[in-house]
Amino acid sequence: MLQKYTHIIWDWNGTLLDDVDWCVTTINIIRKKNGLPVFESVEEYHSVFGFPIKDYYLRAGFDFEKVSFEKLAVEYIDLYHGDGCNFQLFPDAKKVLSKFQARGIRQVILSASERSNLLSQVVPLGIAPYFDEILGISDIYATSKVDIGKAYMNRTKPERALLIGDTTHDKQVADSLGVDCVLVATGHQSKRVLQEAAVVMDCLEDVANLLYIE
Structure with a gap:
């Protein structure tokens, strides 16, 4: 790949x-x-x-x-978002973000989370500078991730984009946007389910290796 x-x-x-x-x-x-x-x-x-x-x-x-x-x-x-939450990135997340950034690849977050809630997670983790944009939906009922993605694609017209996600829905979003997709088996659906939809890696570093970024 x-x-x-x-x-x-x-x-x-x-x-x-x-x-x-x-x-x-x-x-x-x-x-x-x-x-x-x-x-x-x-x-x-x-x-x-x-x-x-x-x-x-x-x-x-x-x-x-x-x-x-x-x-x-x-x-x-x-x-x-209440008491007891202690959000952390996956251990290899910052390393992979840094590798992509060093190669001059533009990065954005596209999430089904409500945007203010999304920012409340991203900013404290210190990774906001890796991203050109942080895109979330306008309400908490998670209905229009595709629409936000299409608006982004129409506005920025990326030459060649890859969506990295963890659910079959992410593959559906990628298809709707006309971009490639790789899924990681670390999230909200099993590897078996994901393999029915797309290329699946066990972790983010494996995605970087798949893209020949060392």
Whole structure:
């Protein structure tokens, strides 16, 4: 996969940000509160998680006639960003970001997170200078990542772009944007599921090696 990419489009959660365990903890708090069994493992969580987020909540057992999706989404975000969160990057994230930057590759984050919440994670981790833009959605209901990506592509017209993500939805986004895609098996879906959709690497450093960046 030796390509001279001019732009890297990064997903955030589960790709650069190592938040899977915290996401399991967060959704388990809400499941327990609503009388649902908790996820016993990341593997069980993987078997349910996906996009659209509203469908994920249904697969997780929530009944929108008893509690609305909007209420659940707000509660989830409040818990996710509340006491106990200690967000960290994957161990190889900064190294890979630095390598891409040193090669003159333009980098952006494209996330389904609400933008102000996204910035509250990215900035304290000290990696904002690696990115030309940090792109998030305008509300917490996670519905229009593709639209934001298309607006970015139309505005910047990158010569050759690669999207790096951790879910099959990221591959769908890449296809909608007309860009290449590599997925990492460190995030919110299992490697088995990801391999049905795209090229899959075990970690970010493997992605860099795939692109012949040493």
